[in-house]
Amino acid sequence: xxxxxxxxxxxxxxxxxxxxxxxxxxxxxxxxxxxxxxTERGAVASFLSPGLSQMADPMLMKGMEQGVETILxxxxxxxxxxxxxxxxxxxxxxxxxxxxxxxxxxxxxEAYVPxxxxxxxxxxxxxxxxxxxxxxGLIITVDCGISGEKEIALAKELRLNVVVxxxxxxxxxxxxxxxxxxxxxxxxxxxxxxLAGVGLAFFLSVAVxxxxxxxxxxxxxxxxxxxxxxxxxALGTTADRVPLTGQNRMLVTCGLRRMADSRWPGIRAMMDAxxxxxxxxxxxxxxxxxxxxxxxxGRMGNSDAGLSILTAAEDGAAxxxxxxLNVANSRRQVLEQGILDRIEDMIRRxxxxxDRKTLLVWGENWHQGVLGIVASRLVDxxxxxxxxAGIRDGLxxxxxxxxxxxxxxxxxxRLSPLFDRFGGHAHAAGFRLDEGNLEDLKRDLEEIAxxxxxxxxxxPVIHVDAHLLLQDVNSQTVxxxxxxxxxxxxxxxxxxxxxxxxxxGSRVVGExxxxxxxxxxxxxxxxxxxxLGRYHSLxxxxxDILFAPELNRWQGAETIQLKMVDLxxxxxxxx
Numbered sequence: 001x002x003x004x005x006x007x008x009x010x011x012x013x014x015x016x017x018x019x020x021x022x023x024x025x026x027x028x029x030x031x032x033x034x035x036x037x038x039t040e041r042g043a044v045a046s047f048l049s050p051g052l053s054q055m056a057d058p059m060l061m062k063g064m065e066q067g068v069e070t071i072l073x074x075x076x077x078x079x080x081x082x083x084x085x086x087x088x089x090x091x092x093x094x095x096x097x098x099x100x101x102x103x104x105x106x107x108x109x110e111a112y113v114p115x116x117x118x119x120x121x122x123x124x125x126x127x128x129x130x131x132x133x134x135x136x137g138l139i140i141t142v143d144c145g146i147s148g149e150k151e152i153a154l155a156k157e158l159r160l161n162v163v164v165x166x167x168x169x170x171x172x173x174x175x176x177x178x179x180x181x182x183x184x185x186x187x188x189x190x191x192x193x194x195l196a197g198v199g200l201a202f203f204l205s206v207a208v209x210x211x212x213x214x215x216x217x218x219x220x221x222x223x224x225x226x227x228x229x230x231x232x233x234a235l236g237t238t239a240d241r242v243p244l245t246g247q248n249r250m251l252v253t254c255g256l257r258r259m260a261d262s263r264w265p266g267i268r269a270m271m272d273a274x275x276x277x278x279x280x281x282x283x284x285x286x287x288x289x290x291x292x293x294x295x296x297x298g299r300m301g302n303s304d305a306g307l308s309i310l311t312a313a314e315d316g317a318a319x320x321x322x323x324x325l326n327v328a329n330s331r332r333q334v335l336e337q338g339i340l341d342r343i344e345d346m347i348r349r350x351x352x353x354x355d356r357k358t359l360l361v362w363g364e365n366w367h368q369g370v371l372g373i374v375a376s377r378l379v380d381x382x383x384x385x386x387x388x389a390g391i392r393d394g395l396x397x398x399x400x401x402x403x404x405x406x407x408x409x410x411x412x413x414r415l416s417p418l419f420d421r422f423g424g425h426a427h428a429a430g431f432r433l434d435e436g437n438l439e440d441l442k443r444d445l446e447e448i449a450x451x452x453x454x455x456x457x458x459x460p461v462i463h464v465d466a467h468l469l470l471q472d473v474n475s476q477t478v479x480x481x482x483x484x485x486x487x488x489x490x491x492x493x494x495x496x497x498x499x500x501x502x503x504x505g506s507r508v509v510g511e512x513x514x515x516x517x518x519x520x521x522x523x524x525x526x527x528x529x530x531x532l533g534r535y536h537s538l539x540x541x542x543x544d545i546l547f548a549p550e551l552n553r554w555q556g557a558e559t560i561q562l563k564m565v566d567l568x569x570x571x572x573x574x575x
Contacts, residue, residue: 005566007546009464009497010035019044028466029480032494035465036484048483050250052227058207062188066179067163067204068211070138074161075212079137081109084123086143086197087116087298087306089291093236094142094165094201096310097229100264101205104224105212110136117301117368120397121423121430123148132158140204141165143197145180147423152176165200167242169409169425192247198236199251202229228263230255232310235267238283239291241427244488252486256281265318266309270294273322283486296328299369336370339363340377343388357449357458359386360442362398366390372399372428379403383460385411385449387431389438395420397432405457411448415441462546462566468496470520473549473560481549498562499544500570506539518545518562526552529564542570 013034020030023044033039038047046054058064074081081102085095095111102109112127114120119127122144128151131139138161145152145164153176155162162178170184181200183190195203205226212218234255237248244252259281262268271278274289297305305328309321343361346352353359359378371388378386379401385408389398402408407426412419418441422431433441468477487493498520505517514529514536527547529535545567552561 004459006459006461007464007497007566008461010466012466015039025483026476026480028477029483031466032481032484035463035494036491047249050253052250052254054247054250055206056191056247058203058210061181061183061190061203062185063164063179063181064204064207067165067181068207070161070163070179071140071204071208072211072215074138075105075107077137079161080135081107081138081140082131082136083109083111084127084131084139084141084144085111085113085307086121087113087303088143089239089294089306090197090236091143092294092298092303092306092310093232093239094196094198095307097198097201097205097232097236098140098142099311100229100232101208101224101226105217106221111307113298113303113307115301116298116303120368120421120432122421123151125151125154128155128158128160132160136160138163142201143167146174146182147171147421149174149176152178165197165204167195167197167200168423172413194243194245195247196237196240196242198233198240199242199248202226202233202251205229227254228258231258231262231264231267234259234283235286235290235294238286238486238488239294241287241489243490244283244486245490249486249491252283252488256283256286256486264310264312265315266312266321269312269315269318269322270309270325272319273326283488287488292332293322293325293329296325296332299332299367299373300328301369302328332370332373335367336373336377339366339370339374339388343374343378353382353384356446357384357453358442358446359384360389360438360445361387362389362391362396362438364391368397371397372401372430375399375401383458385445387441387445389431391435394435395432396435396438398430400424400429400431402427402429403457406449406453411445411452414448415444418444462495463492464497464546465494466496468498470498470501470518470523470525473523473525473562475551475558475560478549478551478560493548495546495548495565497544497546501543501545503538503541503543506537508533508536514564516543516564518543525560525562527562527564529567532564532567535567538569544568544570 016027016030020027022041033044038044083095083098085091099109099111140163142165144166146166146168152162156177165181183193234252237252242248260278270290276285276289294306297303305321305324309318312318368390375386375388385402385406387400389396400408408429409424409426412422412429418433418437420432424430481494501518501520503516504519507515509515512531512533514532516527518525518527546565547562550561550563552559
């Protein structure tokens with residue numbers, strides 16, 4: 001049974017009118033900004049107009065100076081450089097960014113992306129040995145490496161230099177003998193800690209370009225224009241669901257502007273294949289239309305197409321790779337739904353969530369590539385930390401996702417003796433352990449959650465920005481809201497409450513989506529609720545809704561549509 005959601009309405013701030021006057025914004029914008037902790041005039045200007053002038057100095061990041069020196073030495077000595085990446089969208093965009101950057105420099109570089117199904121995440125001994133045999137002199141990791149101290153030591157034994165760039169949490173006692181670029185290091189002075197892997201790759205490129213400029217590298221040749229790389233940064237950053245605040249907000253905003261006229265054939269081909277409007281692309285398009293396609297081949301065990309499309313030089317090749325991504329994504333959806341259906345059956349038969357604050361499920365030969373998505377679906381449905389594992393040859397490998405209030409990485413770290421390997425962050429983690437340890441993990445994880453999660457934590461909350469009358473929802477409202485985009489983690493799309501709406505029409509579209517025609521006073525609006533078809537039919541009833549207003553464009557006409565997040569009959573309690 002899905003938990004009932006609590007609607008938590010932000011109180012109207014008495015400071016909103018003053019902030020609106022001082023910052024030159026509308027009262028609605030002022031309230032939305034205050035809800036997000038932005039209360040000063042200067043902070044408002046910075047938030048509403050993010051640009052590269054706000055970019056922090058890459059050299060503030062611990063390890064950057066040493067990393068740049070190591071890379072410049074490899075370039076000078078014409079050593080073979082290998083970018084060691086990851087198979088998800090963040091890792092692929094980071095890998096592609098550095099490959100394209102070195103290509104623009106005229107420096108030869110290759111990539112190594114481990115196979116998700118055969119090798120799994122991170123650095124691997126066999127891969128290090130292979131790179132040594134094929135002549136690599138420098139390995140630059142992107143979106144991985146922070147948990148590979150033993151593999152880094154092996155590389156050093158083989159006289160391979162390593163530069164680690166990784167945004168994941170730093171394990172206790174991590175002391176590798178190489179430059180490490182990661183803002184989570186305890187004494188790192190870089191002012192923003194939440195960059196994605198591709199963001200770190202971008203900052204590294206900026207620092208390397210600056211160092212080469214100082215050494216006269218570009219005398220007689222053009223410098224790479226790193227602004228052209230920002231769409232790659234925006235895609236990987238949004239896909240990895242890091243907070244879209246601070247430096248990430250600046251990078252994604254600038255990257256979205258680049259999308260309309262992207263330099264990269266692969267980005268253009270992906271947008272066309274996904275039916276994305278290039279002139280009006282949003283962070284939602286990146287997160288829910290492009291990123292799943294880019295992730296799909298890697299999930300199916302072959303990340304080559306994902307990396308190849310991002311480094312394709314010709315439109316024809318890019319379109320072919322885009323077709324491959326679509327096919328892989330369709331297959332991924334089928335596999336994901338099959339495992340989810342089996343888990344739902346297990347939950348019903350075995351009552352797996354009764355009186356429990358965590359969910360751990362496993363099955364023989366469940367496809368490793370989709371387990372993280374399945375775990376996310378379970379968190380959405382049951383609002384509790386959820387881990388899903390597939391078993392093969394006595395080993396259980398899987399992924400977990402968590403809720404606010406429960407740091408999954410910290411919990412797994414407390415249980416580290418159970419694992420072969422694990423890694424991740426507060427809301428997501430991957431792991432591998434012996435099949436025989438699964439029951440212990442299930443018991444111990446539940447014990448940790450019992451001490452950290454209250455009953456209140458187990459109830460999903462929808463944060464509501466303000467109460468709005470339908471008569472106040474117009475194109476100016478939509479414009480005011482759009483100034484706060486791009487939306488994502490820690491800057492969610494604003495949600496509003498409208499009460500006591502008469503339902504004049506109710507129908508189901510696309511099998512499970514709810515379409516309503518609503519009236520409040522003399523004002524009429526159409527509303528769509530994706531996945532809310534179970535509430536049909538509501539015709540003749542009165543409802544309260546949570547919604548985000550949006551412009552609906554159809555056959556050249558623009559109308560306001562209410563995108564419903566949740567709804568209740570008006571007789572039910574509301575805030």
